């Protein structure tokens with residue numbers, strides 16, 4: 434089985450944590466490093482959470498590099514993230530403070546070093562705001578051509594937004610970075626809300642998983658506890674969307690995704706639709722397609738796959 438070697442840029446985050454677990458549970462993937470970014474909570478918390486989660490999983494050989502603490506232009510909105518993901522960013526989990534530390538290199542320098550050292554060998558996943566990735570593109574002109582593929586959780590194409598009526602959180606949190614990344618020439622697969630809102634993990638799923646009495650099953654229950662409460666209160670359903678984990682389907686189950694190639698960009702005009710991602714379906718702009726975007730997904734099949742992989746991980 435060919436292995437996809439991945440570096441993951443992340444802002445854990447309840448669903449970021451689930452995406453990391455799913456990568457670790459997937460034999461198709463070798464997770465080689467994490468880079469952290471501001472987003473769901475402050476950078477010091479996202480970095481702490483990344484280190485603590487890797488320690489919990491006894492993953493000693495995955496380095497963590499800390500990245501940018503604020504977006505390129507606009508101010509951050511982390512307070513809102515704490516409402517969704519809990520004050521720590523990891524729901525009601527209570528992982529001990531990490532003993533390990535980040536590597537010395539800044540995430541942007543680390544990304545440049547790793548991708549230039551092995552051009553077109555590594556796949557980059559970005560499941561938080563795109564600040565680190567945009568700065569790597571700007572700092573090193575060769576960076577973009579060295580990335581084999583970039584899989585992003587972000588955007589809302591036909592769907593409404595979850596941060597503003599039009600915009601999705603990761604993109605809206607740093608729209609200028611998203612604009613740089615989308616127009617960089619890197620081969621991109623985008624997993625927007627159009628697909629992720631069809632992948633709903635329910636309380637029944639959590640109960641089913643916890644039939645296996647294991648620390649992993651309990652972690653999944655606790656990390657999603659605040660997240661699910663938020664969905665119930667504000668979105669009216671008893672569960673949560675597996676936004677970040679769905680990116681992993683691009684490697685482990687691409688047949689579940691309905692991918693279309695389009696010219697996709699983001700509004701950075703500063704008006705009410707700032708942060709809105711759009712696809713040029715009618716080819717009006719006459720620009721070549723720059724992104725493969727998942728406009729649909731076999732949602733329940735993905736959730737079943739996710740649970741199966743968590744069950745396997747819990748049994749190990």
Ligand code: BDR
Nearest residue numbers: 446448449560602603676
């Ligand atoms: C995205 O925003 C964050 O809250 C999640 O971690 C996910 O990356 C969903 O809009």
Ligand code: CA
Nearest residue numbers: 446449560561
């Ligand atoms: Ca995230």
